[in-house]
Amino acid sequence: MNYFPPKLSSLLIFFAIVSLPQISMSKELVPPIKAPDSYFMSQGEEIKLSEFQGKKTILWLFSTWCHTCAAGVKAFAKKKDDFEKYNITLITLRNHKNGGYPGPSINEFIDHYVANKELTKNWVIGETSKMMDKQYNSIQYPDIFFLIDENGIIQEQGTAPAVYIKKIMHFVKKKAKTQPKHDGKTQ
Amino acid sequence: MKTIYYALMIVWQPISYRWLSLLAFIAFLILYLFTLPSAFTGGQISLMTLEYLDVNMVLLSISMAILVALIISLMTWLIRQGQKSSKASATSGVLVGIFTPLLCCSPLIPILFGSMASLLPSFIGSSGPLFQGFIATHQTELFAFAILLLLLALYQNAKKIVQGVVCLPDNL
Numbered sequence: 010m011n012y013f014p015p016k017l018s019s020l021l022i023f024f025a026i027v028s029l030p031q032i033s034m035s036k037e038l039v040p041p042i043k044a045p046d047s048y049f050m051s052q053g054e055e056i057k058l059s060e061f062q063g064k065k066t067i068l069w070l071f072s073t074w075c076h077t078c079a080a081g082v083k084a085f086a087k088k089k090d091d092f093e094k095y096n097i098t099l100i101t102l103r104n105h106k107n108g109g110y111p112g113p114s115i116n117e118f119i120d121h122y123v124a125n126k127e128l129t130k131n132w133v134i135g136e137t138s139k140m141m142d143k144q145y146n147s148i149q150y151p152d153i154f155f156l157i158d159e160n161g162i163i164q165e166q167g168t169a170p171a172v173y174i175k176k177i178m179h180f181v182k183k184k185a186k187t188q189p190k191h192d193g194k195t196q
Numbered sequence: 197m198k199t200i201y202y203a204l205m206i207v208w209q210p211i212s213y214r215w216l217s218l219l220a221f222i223a224f225l226i227l228y229l230f231t232l233p234s235a236f237t238g239g240q241i242s243l244m245t246l247e248y249l250d251v252n253m254v255l256l257s258i259s260m261a262i263l264v265a266l267i268i269s270l271m272t273w274l275i276r277q278g279q280k281s282s283k284a285s286a287t288s289g290v291l292v293g294i295f296t297p298l299l300c301c302s303p304l305i306p307i308l309f310g311s312m313a314s315l316l317p318s319f320i321g322s323s324g325p326l327f328q329g330f331i332a333t334h335q336t337e338l339f340a341f342a343i344l345l346l347l348l349a350l351y352q353n354a355k356k357i358v359q360g361v362v363c364l365p366d367n368l
Contacts, residue, residue, distance in 0.1 A: 074329045077301035080236040080248065110329025148306045149325050151332075152238070168303050169238030 038145065040163045044068075044155065045144045049102050051135030058100075058141075062161045066098045067177065069170060070137055070145055071152035072108035073118040077169045078152045082122040084171035085132075088178065093129045095181050100133045105142035108151060156180045203354035204266065207273040216272060221265035228257035232297050235335065239302025256339055260293050263346035270353040279360055282352035289345030292338060300332040 038045070046059045058068070069085075071078035085092075085099060092099050103115040113121070115134050128134065137145070146153050156165040156177065165180060167173050207213050230241050233248035264286075271281040299305055309324030331338065 072325070072329070074332045075301045076235040076332060076335075077238045108329065109325035110333070112329070112333075148303070148310050150303050150306050151301045151325070151328055169240065169301075172237045172240055172244060 038155070038163055038166060040155075040166055042163050044157045044161050044163050047138065047141040047144050049100070049135045049137050049141055051133055055138075056133070056135065059161070061098050061100070061157075063159055064096060064098050065159055065181070066100060066157040067092075067154060067170075067181075068100045068102070068145070068157060069152065069154040070102050070104055070142075070150075072104045072110065073112035073115065074107065074110050075151035077171070078118075079122055080171035081152060081154075081169065082119060084174045086123045088174065088181075089129050089132060091178065091181060093131050096131070097181050098131050098133065100135075102134070102141075103136045104146060104149075105137045105139050108149060199358050200266075200350060200354040203270060203357040206357055207269055213269050213273060217265045217269040220268040221261050224264045225257055225261035228260050228293065229254070231294050232257055234302075235297035235300045235332070239298045239300075239304060259343060260289075260346065263343065263350055264290060267346065267349050267353060270350070270357060274353060274356055274360075277360065279356060281356065282349055285345045285352060286349035289342050289349055292345065293342035296331060296335055296338045296342070300328055300335065 044058065046057060048055050048057050050056070067085075069081065071081065082101070085101065089099070091097075101115075101119070103118070112118075115136055119128070119134055145155065150168055152168050152170075154167055154170045154173075154177075155163045158164050165176065167176075170177060208217070229249065230245050232253045233245045234241050236248040237245050267286045271283070271286065274281040305328050306324045309327070
Protein backbone atom coordinates (compact mmCIF):
# COMPACT_ATOMS: atom_id res chain seq x y z
CA MET A 10 0.00 0.00 0.00
CA ASN A 11 1.33 3.43 -0.91
CA TYR A 12 0.79 5.88 1.96
CA PHE A 13 2.24 8.87 0.15
CA PRO A 14 0.69 10.38 -2.93
CA PRO A 15 3.21 10.20 -5.82
CA LYS A 16 3.70 13.98 -5.86
CA LEU A 17 4.37 14.13 -2.11
CA SER A 18 6.90 11.28 -2.13
CA SER A 19 8.66 12.85 -5.14
CA LEU A 20 8.81 16.13 -3.26
CA LEU A 21 10.26 14.45 -0.17
CA ILE A 22 12.93 12.67 -2.21
CA PHE A 23 13.80 15.88 -4.03
CA PHE A 24 14.04 17.82 -0.77
CA ALA A 25 16.25 15.15 0.80
CA ILE A 26 18.60 15.13 -2.20
CA VAL A 27 18.81 18.91 -2.35
CA SER A 28 19.33 19.33 1.39
CA LEU A 29 21.95 16.58 1.72
CA PRO A 30 25.00 18.43 0.38
CA GLN A 31 23.90 21.73 1.92
CA ILE A 32 23.64 20.24 5.39
CA SER A 33 26.96 18.46 5.15
CA MET A 34 28.68 21.59 3.83
CA SER A 35 27.04 24.07 6.19
CA LYS A 36 28.15 22.36 9.40
CA GLU A 37 31.63 21.32 8.35
CA LEU A 38 34.84 23.31 8.63
CA VAL A 39 35.80 23.52 4.99
CA PRO A 40 39.57 24.13 4.60
CA PRO A 41 41.43 26.40 4.41
CA ILE A 42 39.83 28.00 7.45
CA LYS A 43 41.07 29.28 10.79
CA ALA A 44 40.80 26.49 13.35
CA PRO A 45 38.24 27.62 15.93
CA ASP A 46 39.63 27.74 19.43
CA SER A 47 38.22 25.12 21.70
CA TYR A 48 39.22 22.88 24.57
CA PHE A 49 39.50 19.22 25.41
CA MET A 50 40.20 17.11 28.48
CA SER A 51 43.52 15.31 28.89
CA GLN A 52 44.57 13.53 32.08
CA GLY A 53 41.95 15.41 34.02
CA GLU A 54 43.06 18.81 32.76
CA GLU A 55 41.27 21.21 30.47
CA ILE A 56 43.56 22.06 27.55
CA LYS A 57 42.98 24.81 25.03
CA LEU A 58 43.64 24.10 21.38
CA SER A 59 45.21 27.54 20.97
CA GLU A 60 48.07 26.37 23.22
CA PHE A 61 49.41 24.43 20.25
CA GLN A 62 49.41 27.32 17.81
CA GLY A 63 52.80 27.92 16.24
CA LYS A 64 53.34 24.22 15.64
CA LYS A 65 51.90 22.02 12.96
CA THR A 66 49.18 19.92 14.52
CA ILE A 67 47.24 16.84 13.53
CA LEU A 68 43.91 16.87 15.33
CA TRP A 69 42.01 13.62 15.17
CA LEU A 70 38.61 13.00 16.74
CA PHE A 71 37.34 9.43 16.83
CA SER A 72 35.11 6.90 18.57
CA THR A 73 36.67 3.84 20.15
CA TRP A 74 34.08 1.43 18.72
CA CYS A 75 35.07 2.18 15.14
CA HIS A 76 37.32 -0.16 13.13
CA THR A 77 38.60 2.67 10.94
CA CYS A 78 39.80 4.35 14.13
CA ALA A 79 41.71 1.24 15.20
CA ALA A 80 43.44 1.23 11.81
CA GLY A 81 44.12 4.98 12.21
CA VAL A 82 45.80 4.57 15.61
CA LYS A 83 48.02 1.81 14.23
CA ALA A 84 48.95 3.98 11.24
CA PHE A 85 49.81 6.95 13.48
CA ALA A 86 51.78 4.72 15.87
CA LYS A 87 53.98 3.61 12.98
CA LYS A 88 54.75 7.24 12.17
CA LYS A 89 55.15 8.57 15.71
CA ASP A 90 58.94 8.88 15.40
CA ASP A 91 58.50 10.94 12.21
CA PHE A 92 56.06 13.22 14.01
CA GLU A 93 58.60 13.76 16.76
CA LYS A 94 61.38 14.35 14.27
CA TYR A 95 59.39 16.99 12.40
CA ASN A 96 58.05 18.51 15.63
CA ILE A 97 54.42 17.73 14.84
CA THR A 98 51.84 17.63 17.60
CA LEU A 99 49.43 14.74 17.29
CA ILE A 100 46.24 15.29 19.26
CA THR A 101 44.06 12.17 19.31
CA LEU A 102 40.78 12.65 21.11
CA ARG A 103 37.87 10.37 21.81
CA ASN A 104 34.62 11.96 20.67
CA HIS A 105 32.44 13.45 23.39
CA LYS A 106 30.61 10.54 25.03
CA ASN A 107 32.36 8.32 22.48
CA GLY A 108 30.17 9.59 19.66
CA GLY A 109 26.98 8.42 21.37
CA TYR A 110 27.82 4.72 21.63
CA PRO A 111 29.68 2.98 24.47
CA GLY A 112 33.23 1.76 24.00
CA PRO A 113 36.64 1.54 25.65
CA SER A 114 38.24 4.61 27.23
CA ILE A 115 40.86 6.49 25.22
CA ASN A 116 43.67 5.04 27.37
CA GLU A 117 42.44 1.47 26.95
CA PHE A 118 42.05 2.01 23.22
CA ILE A 119 45.55 3.44 22.75
CA ASP A 120 47.10 0.80 25.00
CA HIS A 121 45.44 -1.90 22.94
CA TYR A 122 46.64 -0.70 19.56
CA VAL A 123 49.97 1.04 20.14
CA ALA A 124 52.60 -1.68 20.10
CA ASN A 125 55.13 -0.58 22.72
CA LYS A 126 52.55 1.53 24.59
CA GLU A 127 54.98 4.40 24.84
CA LEU A 128 53.64 7.65 23.50
CA THR A 129 56.03 10.32 22.32
CA LYS A 130 55.93 13.67 24.11
CA ASN A 131 54.28 15.20 21.02
CA TRP A 132 51.37 12.76 21.18
CA VAL A 133 48.49 14.12 23.25
CA ILE A 134 45.49 11.95 24.08
CA GLY A 135 42.21 12.94 25.67
CA GLU A 136 38.49 13.44 25.13
CA THR A 137 36.74 16.28 23.34
CA SER A 138 34.52 18.70 25.18
CA LYS A 139 30.89 19.01 24.08
CA MET A 140 31.80 22.40 22.64
CA MET A 141 34.68 20.96 20.60
CA ASP A 142 32.46 18.16 19.38
CA LYS A 143 29.96 20.70 18.07
CA GLN A 144 32.67 22.83 16.47
CA TYR A 145 34.74 20.12 14.86
CA ASN A 146 32.41 17.16 14.43
CA SER A 147 28.84 18.37 14.31
CA ILE A 148 27.95 15.79 11.66
CA GLN A 149 29.01 13.08 14.15
CA TYR A 150 31.41 11.19 11.94
CA PRO A 151 32.93 8.14 13.63
CA ASP A 152 36.27 9.82 12.97
CA ILE A 153 37.51 13.05 11.47
CA PHE A 154 41.01 14.52 11.26
CA PHE A 155 42.28 18.06 10.66
CA LEU A 156 45.73 19.09 9.49
CA ILE A 157 46.41 22.47 11.11
CA ASP A 158 49.44 24.50 10.09
CA GLU A 159 51.71 26.72 12.23
CA ASN A 160 49.35 29.67 11.74
CA GLY A 161 46.35 27.79 13.06
CA ILE A 162 44.80 27.33 9.63
CA ILE A 163 43.10 24.03 8.86
CA GLN A 164 44.72 22.94 5.61
CA GLU A 165 43.00 19.61 5.16
CA GLN A 166 40.29 17.55 6.76
CA GLY A 167 39.19 14.00 6.21
CA THR A 168 38.18 10.69 7.70
CA ALA A 169 40.06 7.39 7.93
CA PRO A 170 43.65 8.65 8.44
CA ALA A 171 45.10 5.20 7.73
CA VAL A 172 43.91 5.57 4.14
CA TYR A 173 45.33 9.09 3.84
CA ILE A 174 48.59 8.52 5.70
CA LYS A 175 50.64 9.48 2.60
CA LYS A 176 48.76 12.76 2.35
CA ILE A 177 49.25 13.35 6.06
CA MET A 178 52.97 12.63 5.80
CA HIS A 179 53.18 15.05 2.89
CA PHE A 180 51.72 17.73 5.19
CA VAL A 181 54.13 16.71 7.95
CA LYS A 182 57.22 16.96 5.76
CA LYS A 183 56.17 19.77 3.45
CA LYS A 184 57.24 22.89 5.30
CA ALA A 185 59.26 21.02 7.85
CA LYS A 186 61.88 20.52 5.15
CA THR A 187 62.91 24.10 5.70
CA GLN A 188 62.79 23.92 9.47
CA PRO A 189 63.19 20.34 10.72
CA LYS A 190 63.76 19.93 14.41
CA HIS A 191 67.50 19.74 15.07
CA ASP A 192 68.32 16.42 16.64
CA GLY A 193 71.71 17.57 17.91
CA LYS A 194 73.71 15.22 15.73
CA THR A 195 76.37 16.52 13.40
CA GLN A 196 77.31 14.79 10.17
CA MET B 197 21.71 -31.26 3.48
CA LYS B 198 20.28 -34.08 1.40
CA THR B 199 17.83 -31.70 -0.26
CA ILE B 200 20.65 -29.34 -1.22
CA TYR B 201 22.77 -32.24 -2.46
CA TYR B 202 19.98 -33.66 -4.63
CA ALA B 203 19.14 -30.22 -6.00
CA LEU B 204 22.76 -29.60 -6.97
CA MET B 205 22.97 -33.02 -8.63
CA ILE B 206 19.98 -32.06 -10.77
CA VAL B 207 21.13 -28.52 -11.57
CA TRP B 208 24.77 -29.37 -12.22
CA GLN B 209 23.98 -32.04 -14.82
CA PRO B 210 24.59 -29.59 -17.69
CA ILE B 211 28.16 -28.26 -17.58
CA SER B 212 26.92 -24.71 -18.17
CA TYR B 213 25.52 -24.58 -14.63
CA ARG B 214 28.82 -25.72 -13.17
CA TRP B 215 30.53 -22.91 -15.08
CA LEU B 216 27.90 -20.46 -13.86
CA SER B 217 28.58 -21.50 -10.25
CA LEU B 218 32.32 -21.13 -10.73
CA LEU B 219 32.06 -17.70 -12.34
CA ALA B 220 29.61 -16.49 -9.69
CA PHE B 221 31.95 -17.79 -6.98
CA ILE B 222 34.92 -15.88 -8.44
CA ALA B 223 32.91 -12.67 -8.91
CA PHE B 224 31.47 -12.72 -5.38
CA LEU B 225 34.77 -13.79 -3.83
CA ILE B 226 36.41 -10.69 -5.33
CA LEU B 227 33.48 -8.55 -4.18
CA TYR B 228 33.65 -9.84 -0.61
CA LEU B 229 37.45 -9.69 -0.42
CA PHE B 230 37.32 -6.00 -1.28
CA THR B 231 34.21 -5.19 0.74
CA LEU B 232 34.78 -6.91 4.10
CA PRO B 233 37.98 -5.01 5.03
CA SER B 234 36.38 -1.68 4.07
CA ALA B 235 35.31 -1.37 7.72
CA PHE B 236 38.94 -0.38 8.31
CA THR B 237 39.05 2.19 5.51
CA GLY B 238 35.93 4.18 6.30
CA GLY B 239 33.93 2.39 3.62
CA GLN B 240 36.40 3.16 0.85
CA ILE B 241 37.12 0.35 -1.58
CA SER B 242 40.46 0.29 -3.34
CA LEU B 243 43.53 -1.93 -3.63
CA MET B 244 44.59 -0.57 -0.24
CA THR B 245 41.56 -2.29 1.30
CA LEU B 246 43.28 -5.64 0.72
CA GLU B 247 46.01 -4.67 3.22
CA TYR B 248 43.46 -5.12 6.01
CA LEU B 249 42.45 -8.65 5.04
CA ASP B 250 43.04 -11.30 7.67
CA VAL B 251 42.44 -15.06 7.77
CA ASN B 252 38.95 -14.69 9.27
CA MET B 253 37.87 -12.29 6.53
CA VAL B 254 39.26 -14.55 3.79
CA LEU B 255 37.41 -17.55 5.23
CA LEU B 256 34.22 -15.52 5.58
CA SER B 257 34.54 -14.25 1.99
CA ILE B 258 35.04 -17.78 0.67
CA SER B 259 32.07 -19.11 2.67
CA MET B 260 29.69 -16.39 1.52
CA ALA B 261 30.91 -16.53 -2.08
CA ILE B 262 30.32 -20.32 -2.18
CA LEU B 263 26.80 -19.93 -0.82
CA VAL B 264 25.93 -17.11 -3.23
CA ALA B 265 27.37 -19.05 -6.19
CA LEU B 266 25.26 -22.10 -5.33
CA ILE B 267 22.13 -19.99 -4.83
CA ILE B 268 22.64 -18.24 -8.18
CA SER B 269 22.92 -21.52 -10.08
CA LEU B 270 19.81 -22.93 -8.33
CA MET B 271 17.81 -19.75 -8.90
CA THR B 272 18.84 -19.57 -12.55
CA TRP B 273 17.75 -23.17 -13.04
CA LEU B 274 14.38 -22.50 -11.39
CA ILE B 275 13.75 -19.38 -13.48
CA ARG B 276 14.64 -21.18 -16.69
CA GLN B 277 12.22 -23.97 -15.73
CA GLY B 278 9.50 -21.35 -15.37
CA GLN B 279 9.30 -21.78 -11.59
CA LYS B 280 9.44 -19.13 -8.87
CA SER B 281 12.66 -18.82 -6.91
CA SER B 282 13.14 -17.57 -3.33
CA LYS B 283 14.76 -14.20 -3.78
CA ALA B 284 14.05 -12.35 -0.54
CA SER B 285 16.34 -14.26 1.83
CA ALA B 286 19.09 -14.49 -0.82
CA THR B 287 18.99 -10.74 -1.50
CA SER B 288 18.87 -9.94 2.21
CA GLY B 289 21.83 -12.23 2.91
CA VAL B 290 23.94 -10.60 0.19
CA LEU B 291 22.98 -7.08 1.29
CA VAL B 292 23.67 -7.69 4.99
CA GLY B 293 27.07 -9.20 4.11
CA ILE B 294 28.05 -6.27 1.93
CA PHE B 295 26.59 -3.32 3.80
CA THR B 296 27.73 -4.32 7.29
CA PRO B 297 31.39 -3.36 6.70
CA LEU B 298 30.50 -0.51 4.33
CA LEU B 299 28.20 1.30 6.73
CA CYS B 300 29.92 0.72 10.06
CA CYS B 301 32.53 3.44 9.84
CA SER B 302 31.86 5.43 6.69
CA PRO B 303 30.70 9.09 6.66
CA LEU B 304 27.62 8.09 4.67
CA ILE B 305 25.36 7.36 7.65
CA PRO B 306 26.15 10.58 9.56
CA ILE B 307 25.45 12.66 6.44
CA LEU B 308 22.26 10.73 5.67
CA PHE B 309 20.95 10.88 9.24
CA GLY B 310 21.99 14.52 9.50
CA SER B 311 19.94 15.38 6.45
CA MET B 312 16.97 13.40 7.74
CA ALA B 313 17.15 15.31 11.01
CA SER B 314 16.46 18.52 9.13
CA LEU B 315 13.23 17.06 7.79
CA LEU B 316 12.17 14.96 10.75
CA PRO B 317 12.50 15.26 14.55
CA SER B 318 15.99 15.87 15.91
CA PHE B 319 16.39 12.48 17.63
CA ILE B 320 16.99 10.96 14.21
CA GLY B 321 20.12 13.06 13.85
CA SER B 322 21.61 11.64 17.02
CA SER B 323 20.67 8.06 16.18
CA GLY B 324 23.31 7.86 13.39
CA PRO B 325 26.17 7.04 15.81
CA LEU B 326 23.93 4.55 17.64
CA PHE B 327 23.26 2.78 14.36
CA GLN B 328 26.93 2.81 13.31
CA GLY B 329 28.15 1.86 16.78
CA PHE B 330 25.78 -1.09 16.82
CA ILE B 331 26.95 -2.29 13.39
CA ALA B 332 30.63 -1.86 14.32
CA THR B 333 30.34 -3.75 17.59
CA HIS B 334 28.08 -6.52 16.26
CA GLN B 335 29.82 -7.31 12.99
CA THR B 336 30.38 -10.98 13.85
CA GLU B 337 26.70 -11.48 14.66
CA LEU B 338 25.65 -9.64 11.50
CA PHE B 339 27.92 -11.76 9.31
CA ALA B 340 26.54 -14.88 11.01
CA PHE B 341 23.03 -13.59 10.25
CA ALA B 342 24.01 -13.02 6.60
CA ILE B 343 25.29 -16.60 6.35
CA LEU B 344 22.09 -17.92 7.94
CA LEU B 345 20.00 -16.00 5.41
CA LEU B 346 22.10 -17.39 2.55
CA LEU B 347 21.77 -20.93 3.92
CA LEU B 348 18.01 -20.42 4.20
CA ALA B 349 17.87 -19.17 0.60
CA LEU B 350 19.94 -22.14 -0.55
CA TYR B 351 17.62 -24.57 1.25
CA GLN B 352 14.42 -22.89 0.03
CA ASN B 353 15.54 -22.94 -3.61
CA ALA B 354 16.88 -26.49 -3.33
CA LYS B 355 13.57 -27.63 -1.85
CA LYS B 356 11.67 -26.09 -4.74
CA ILE B 357 13.89 -27.86 -7.24
CA VAL B 358 13.58 -31.26 -5.55
CA GLN B 359 9.82 -30.90 -5.02
CA GLY B 360 9.36 -29.68 -8.57
CA VAL B 361 11.20 -32.68 -9.92
CA VAL B 362 9.11 -35.06 -7.79
CA CYS B 363 5.92 -33.48 -9.15
CA LEU B 364 7.17 -33.61 -12.71
CA PRO B 365 9.00 -36.91 -13.13
CA ASP B 366 9.60 -36.21 -16.79
CA ASN B 367 12.16 -33.64 -15.81
CA LEU B 368 14.51 -36.30 -14.47
